Amino acid sequence: MHVHMKAELKAASISFQNQTLFNTHQTTPPLPEPEALKGCLGSLDGACIEKLLLHCASALESNDITLAQQVMWVLNNVASPLGDTNQRLTSWFLRALISRASRICPVSMNFKGSNIIQRRLMSVTELAGYVDLIPWHRFGFCASNNEIFKAIKGFKRVHILDFSITPCMQWPTFIDSLAKLQEGPPSLRITVPFFRPMVPPLVNISIHEVGQRLGNFAKFKDVPFEFNVIGDNVSLTSEELSNIESTNFHFESMLNLLNPNMLSLREDEALVINCQNWLRYLSDDRKSQNISIRDAFINLVKGLNPQIVLLVDEDCDLSSSSLTSRITASFNHLWIPFDALDTFLPKDSCQRTEFESDIGQKIENIISYEGNQRIERLESALQMSQRMKNAGYFSVPFCDETILEVKGLLDEHASGWGMKKDESMLVLTWKGNSCVYATAWVPNEIRDHIGLNAHV
Amino acid sequence: MVDLDNVSTASGEASISSSGNNNNNQTPKPTKKKRNLPGMPDPEAEVIALSPTTLLATNRFVCEICNKGFQRDQNLQLHRRGHNLPWKLRQRSSKEVRKRVYVCPESTCVHHDPSRALGDLTGIKKHFCRKHGEKKWKCDKCSKKYAVQSDWKAHSKVCGSREYKCDCGTVFSRRDSFITHRAFCDALAEENAKSQNQAVGKANSESDSKVLTGDSLPVAPTPAAITTPQSNSDLPENPPQIVEEPEAIVTTTTAAAAAAVLNANCSSSSSTSSTSNGCAATSSGVFASLFASSTTSASASMQSHTPVFTDLIRSMGCPDRSADFSAPPSSEAISLCLSTNPGSSIFGTGGQECRQYVPTHQPPAMSATALLQKAAQMGAAATNASLLRGLGIVSSSASTSSGQHDSLHWGLGQVEPEGSGLGPAGLGLGLPCDGDSGLKELMLGTPSMFGPKQTTLDFLGLGMAAGGSAGGGLSALITSIGGSGGLDVTAATASFGNGEFSGKDIGRNS
Numbered sequence: 014m015h016v017h018m019k020a021e022l023k024a025a026s027i028s029f030q031n032q033t034l035f036n037t038h039q040t041t042p043p044l045p046e047p048e049a050l051k052g053c054l055g056s057l058d059g060a061c062i063e064k065l066l067l068h069c070a071s072a073l074e075s076n077d078i079t080l081a082q083q084v085m086w087v088l089n090n091v092a093s094p095l096g097d098t099n100q101r102l103t104s105w106f107l108r109a110l111i112s113r114a115s116r117i118c119p120v121s122m123n124f125k126g127s128n129i130i131q132r133r134l135m136s137v138t139e140l141a142g143y144v145d146l147i148p149w150h151r152f153g154f155c156a157s158n159n160e161i162f163k164a165i166k167g168f169k170r171v172h173i174l175d176f177s178i179t180p181c182m183q184w185p186t187f188i189d190s191l192a193k194l195q196e197g198p199p200s201l202r203i204t205v206p207f208f209r210p211m212v213p214p215l216v217n218i219s220i221h222e223v224g225q226r227l228g229n230f231a232k233f234k235d236v237p238f239e240f241n242v243i244g245d246n247v248s249l250t251s252e253e254l255s256n257i258e259s260t261n262f263h264f265e266s267m268l269n270l271l272n273p274n275m276l277s278l279r280e281d282e283a284l285v286i287n288c289q290n291w292l293r294y295l296s297d298d299r300k301s302q303n304i305s306i307r308d309a310f311i312n313l314v315k316g317l318n319p320q321i322v323l324l325v326d327e328d329c330d331l332s333s334s335s336l337t338s339r340i341t342a343s344f345n346h347l348w349i350p351f352d353a354l355d356t357f358l359p360k361d362s363c364q365r366t367e368f369e370s371d372i373g374q375k376i377e378n379i380i381s382y383e384g385n386q387r388i389e390r391l392e393s394a395l396q397m398s399q400r401m402k403n404a405g406y407f408s409v410p411f412c413d414e415t416i417l418e419v420k421g422l423l424d425e426h427a428s429g430w431g432m433k434k435d436e437s438m439l440v441l442t443w444k445g446n447s448c449v450y451a452t453a454w455v456p457n458e459i460r461d462h463i464g465l466n467a468h469v
Numbered sequence: 470m471v472d473l474d475n476v477s478t479a480s481g482e483a484s485i486s487s488s489g490n491n492n493n494n495q496t497p498k499p500t501k502k503k504r505n506l507p508g509m510p511d512p513e514a515e516v517i518a519l520s521p522t523t524l525l526a527t528n529r530f531v532c533e534i535c536n537k538g539f540q541r542d543q544n545l546q547l548h549r550r551g552h553n554l555p556w557k558l559r560q561r562s563s564k565e566v567r568k569r570v571y572v573c574p575e576s577t578c579v580h581h582d583p584s585r586a587l588g589d590l591t592g593i594k595k596h597f598c599r600k601h602g603e604k605k606w607k608c609d610k611c612s613k614k615y616a617v618q619s620d621w622k623a624h625s626k627v628c629g630s631r632e633y634k635c636d637c638g639t640v641f642s643r644r645d646s647f648i649t650h651r652a653f654c655d656a657l658a659e660e661n662a663k664s665q666n667q668a669v670g671k672a673n674s675e676s677d678s679k680v681l682t683g684d685s686l687p688v689a690p691t692p693a694a695i696t697t698p699q700s701n702s703d704l705p706e707n708p709p710q711i712v713e714e715p716e717a718i719v720t721t722t723t724a725a726a727a728a729a730v731l732n733a734n735c736s737s738s739s740s741t742s743s744t745s746n747g748c749a750a751t752s753s754g755v756f757a758s759l760f761a762s763s764t765t766s767a768s769a770s771m772q773s774h775t776p777v778f779t780d781l782i783r784s785m786g787c788p789d790r791s792a793d794f795s796a797p798p799s800s801e802a803i804s805l806c807l808s809t810n811p812g813s814s815i816f817g818t819g820g821q822e823c824r825q826y827v828p829t830h831q832p833p834a835m836s837a838t839a840l841l842q843k844a845a846q847m848g849a850a851a852t853n854a855s856l857l858r859g860l861g862i863v864s865s866s867a868s869t870s871s872g873q874h875d876s877l878h879w880g881l882g883q884v885e886p887e888g889s890g891l892g893p894a895g896l897g898l899g900l901p902c903d904g905d906s907g908l909k910e911l912m913l914g915t916p917s918m919f920g921p922k923q924t925t926l927d928f929l930g931l932g933m934a935a936g937g938s939a940g941g942g943l944s945a946l947i948t949s950i951g952g953s954g955g956l957d958v959t960a961a962t963a964s965f966g967n968g969e970f971s972g973k974d975i976g977r978n979s
Contacts, residue, residue, distance in 0.1 A: 058582040098579055137653040145646035155645070185652035186645050223653070229661050230652035345584075352579060356599075425643050428595070428620060444580075444596070445588050 062091060062103050063344050069110050070336045070380075081114060094369075095360050098351045105373035106344065109380035116381070133367060134217035137226065143214055144182045146368060147353050148426050149449060152441040153289050153325030154183040155422050156451040159415035161285050162190060164321040165199065170282035172202045174314075177289035178212060180205065181223050185230055192234040199283075200237035203227070204276060207245035208263040210294040210388055212378075213371035221245075241277075243270045260388050261296050264306050271313040278317065286314050286322040293326055293391040311404045315456045322406065322454040328440065328447045330393040331379055343379050347372055349443045356427055394438060394450040406454040408437040415439075514568040516583045521574045524594055575601045595619075636660070 065088055072081035085107065092104035135143065144150040165171045177183065184203065191198040205220060216223065224240035231238030244267055270276070278284060295307035302309075314322060329346040331339050350372060358365040378389045392400075398408065411434075419439065423430045431442040441449040523529070528538025530545040534552050539545040570586035571593040579585055580596060587593045595617050604614035606621035615621035633647035634640050636656035641647035651657060 059579060060582050060584050097577075138650060138655075141650045141653050142646070145643070145649065151645060182649060185649045188652070189648050226653045226658060229657055232661065233657060348579070348585075422645070424623075428599075428623075445592065 059099055059344075059348065062088070062099055063341065065091075066103075066106055066110070066340050066344060067337050070340050073110065073114055074336060078114075081110075085111065085114075094366070098348060098355045101369055102344070102348055102351050105369070105376045106340070106380065108373065109377040112377055113381035132211075132215065133213065133370070134215050137216055137218060137223055140179065140214055140216050141182060143364075143368070144179050146364060147350065148423055148430050148441060149350060149353075150179055150182065150289075151422060152419065152432075152439075152449055153451050154186065155419050156411060156415055156439050157287060157289070157323040157325060157453075158183065158187045158190070159418050160321060160323060160409070160411060160453045161187065161287070163412060163414075164285065165283040168281075168283035168320075169199050170202070170279065171199050171285065172204065172276075172278065172282045173285045173287055174276070174317075174319075175203055175205045175287045176291040177205075177287065178209060178291065179214060179289065180209070180216065180220055181227050183287070183289065184227055188227075188231050188234055188236050188238070192236050198234075198236040200239075201231065202239040202241065202282070204241040204243060206267050206270070207242050208267060210260055212294075212388070213374055243267075243275060260294060261306065261385060264295055264310070268306065268309055268313060271310070271317065273317060276317070284317055284319040286317070286319045288323065289325045290327070292324065292397065293331075294388050296385075297332060297390055297392075308400070308404065311401065311406075315405060318456065318459060320455070320459065321409065322456075323451070324397065324401065324454060325449065325451045326394075326397065327391055328394040328450045329391050330396065331389055331391040332396075336380065339379055343376060346448075347376065349446055349448050353427070353429065353443055356429060394435075394440070394447075394452075398438070398452065401452070401454050405457050407457050407460045409453040409455050410437040411439050411451075411453065514570045514586075514588070516572060516586055517569050518572045519574060521597070524571075524574060524597055573597055573600075 065084055069081055069084040069088065072078075072084060088103060088107045088110075091100060092107045093100040094104045095101070096104075144154075161173070173184075175181070175183070181203070188201065191201065203224070205224070207220065209220075220242055221240075224242065228238050228240050244263075292307055292310070295305070295310050297305045297307050299305050304312075327346065330342050333339055333342070351369060354362075354365045354368060375389050378387055382388075402408070416432075416434070416439070419432055423432055423441075429444050431445065433440050433442055433447075435450075437452065439451045440447050441451075528540060530539045530542050531537070532539070532545060532548055532552075534549070534554075537548065539548065568588070569590075570583075570588050571590055572583055572586045573580035573593060573596060575581060575597065578600060580587060580593070587596060598616040599620065602616040604616045606615040606618055608614070608621065608625055615624065631644070632640055632642060633644060635647065635651050635654055637654050639650065639654075641650065
């Protein structure tokens with residue numbers, strides 16, 4: 014493979030040098046970087062780029078700065094924020110590596126200020142469009158909402174604890190389906206935690222206001238509705254709030270709120286726990302308490318006797334302490350959204366660049382940070398499932414209706430999106446590759462209580 | 470393509486479990502399906518690379534008896550039965566067929582790489598046509614073109630059949646995106662506001678005290694019509710409640726929460742909101758509490774945006790602690806403000822508005838000068854868009870951050886230095902590879918490609934000077950790469966001890 018590639022590169026470079034492409038210094042020069050180099054770099058495909066990234070990473074880990082910078086130089090010439098999928102992805106990875114390098118090799122200039130990816134805030138309607146750009150989020154919404162719908166049948170009151178990084182985007186369609194119930198909608202109460210990890214997508218208004226809009230909508234649909242925020246009365250300095258290291262602190266505080274009292278749970282309401290892209294941010298380190306925040310959360314939530322717990326996240330193992338394995342895993346996973354966007358958005362599309370930038374932020378966190386600052390700690394779907402089982406949950410298979418709904422959803426998007434069933438998991442696929450998984454869980458006690466053996 | 474359980478290329482072939490003791494051929498052991506790493510097909514799969522002609526050939530499976538061609542193997546088998554072959558010849562070869570994955574013949578394609586192969590022959594055929602083929606099928610109603618006939622058919626079914634229109638004017642082709650949008654759209658908020666304004670008296674007095682002049686609701690991308698919204702959507706007709714006061718529970722919660730936050734705000738000087746508001750007058754502190762946003766404040770959004778702008782500028786002037794993640798969203802909002810009209814949503818949002826829910830990080834002191842530079846840069850970016858893009862420079866809104874005082878030269882449409890300061894010759898020499906010849910070849914191959922690139926940048930009068938003066942070491946590389954641009958190039962004098970790429974090695978051929 015290498016020999017083949019080398020020959021191709023040499024051949025390409027010879028013809029390349031003969032081009033007069035760069036001699037035209039006119040008003041509208043052609044696109045030298047992405048297009049002209051494309052031919053040469055054509056054989057510098059994903060696998061090669063991945064190798065280069067790994068070389069760079071291991072160079073950094075072994076403090077071989079010279080090699081690191083050489084590889085970076087090459088990568089820099091491959092990378093292009095406006096190029097094709099690989100080039101764009103590479104540019105974010107390179108940026109993350111540089112950011113990491115700057116921590117190892119501090120430089121006497123204000124590097125921090127200029128290389129940090131922007132925090133972008135969008136309006137709530139923009140966020141609504143954002144989650145519908147590709148089925149990445151909507152897949153989880155759709156699968157979860159359908160299962161919730163089934164699980165609350167017969168209850169007059171429903172209480173949803175929503176833990177998600179896309180605040181409230183899941184619920185309008187749910188409210189809409191409740192409104193259509195022949196016997197009239199149950200009353201709906203949604204509770205969200207005040208704190209949310211500082212990761213995109215971020216909105217420019219408070220969660221209270223988002224909830225209030227949702228309330229407007231529910232009113233419009235004649236669904237009795239209540240919206241609560243817990244944990245917003247902790248007074249913290251802004252430093253503490255925005256410091257990413259404080260993520261653990263906030264989660265710990267939040268754990269204290271997960272009891273029936275604080276949540277004002279009622280006997281007659283169906284409790285639903287909805288976790289979207291959430292568990293990955295809960296730390297998995299066992300500290301002095303012998304239990305990690307992640308496990309503590311799962312256990313606490315089980316103690317609330319929910320009717321159903323929905324767990325949606327990305328199927329990718331980023332929990333390793335080895336940088337190289339994280340690079341491999343994230344590179345092979347995150348090309349998917351880049352590729353998906355490439356199929357229907359032009360190279361200079363703002364939406365696309367912003368979406369990619371958000372992913373780039375995640376890449377930076379995954380690669381450039383360690384310890385408490387590295388908050389993106391995804392584990393694979395299997396690992397997460399095992400964790401839930403260990404905690405005493407029973408996995409509920411998705412019913413046929415849900416599968417039909419999800420299929421219908423995917424049909425409305427670009428072809429290439431697919432879905433597969435893996436035991437009790439529903440997995441969103443892009444060109445056959447797994448992206449996002451959705452699972453539904455019931456505490457073993459509840460299952461026994463309501464005789465749930467085969468989910469009809 | 471929607472295919473349930475798509476790890477199924479080999480599922481046609483039953484694997485006969487031959488455990489010696491009993492004849493359990495009827496119930497083969499359920500083997501746990503191996504989960505593949507995302508993006509990587511089964512490592513043991515057989516990778517097939519077909520040429521474009523073979524790939525697109527419609528009748529790959531040919532009957533050996535009569536030479537009739539078929540698109541699918543199953544069809545061929547069915548056909549062969551009709552020839553009344555002797556039993557032996559009828560059986561297919563019993564060797565297990567390995568799972569097959571297919572690569573795209575197009576060398577520049579991402580799926581040309583075996584590790585990105587697709588598991589489905591139909592899939593790769595469709596992909597090849599879609600991506601690299603000619604779009605021969607055209608929709609009658611709209612102008613969309615398709616390379617694959619089934620795509621075209623699927624589209625024609627849906628095209629124009631369902632359309633959902635929000636009161637704000639945005640049109641959606643999918644119901645779920647329409648509903649989600651509608652729930653949060655200002656148009657709905659206004660409709661409710663109207664119905665509440667018509668309510669007798671009882672607007673929530675608590676909320677009133679917190680309603681400020683600034684707008685607390687972001688303006689939708691297409692400004693909501695202030696006229697009575699026509700519900701031409703297909704949602705069931707729900708006449709707004711005319712006489713009722715706002716849903717008690719909702720506003721109580723909001724008011725209570727708002728009260729709580731206000732208390733928090735007042736008590737702690739550095740509020741959870743942007744600290745810039747903390748150092749601005751208390752009015753902006755109160756302004757910061759958006760929780761005041763009951764529906765009555767929707768009417769406030771109709772007022773001018775000027776107070777927002779003033780507040781933004783004021784808070785910009787307030788230096789904040791430097792954050793690890795310096796927060797350009799506000800500056801971006803400002804720079805975008807400067808270049809777009811005040812009616813735009815981005816303006817309306819203003820990073821400042823994010824309060825307790827998402828604390829903003831104030832950028833390091835962004836003076837008026839810097840703001841103007843940024844504006845110039847935005848303006849320049851707009852006009853020189855093609856040039857900048859042509860040289861692979863992303864638009865500044867995506868990658869630059871605030872507080873770049875050297876962004877002045879950006880405004881002149883210069884290119885960010887792209888690491889060309891490190892000449893190819895330097896890279897070609899003495900490559901201290903750690904024994905991995907693959908890497909060496911990778912990198913040896915590339916330098917010559919980038920020679921001409923230097924020329925380009927030379928023409929622009931950049932890059933060389935920047936790179937050259939940067940000295941050696943990692944800092945120089947970082948400088949010259951200048952990931953997000955705007956790195957203070959002249960300050961990159963940090964030496965690093967590894968003088969590999971000092972000036973002498975730079976093979977300038979200009």
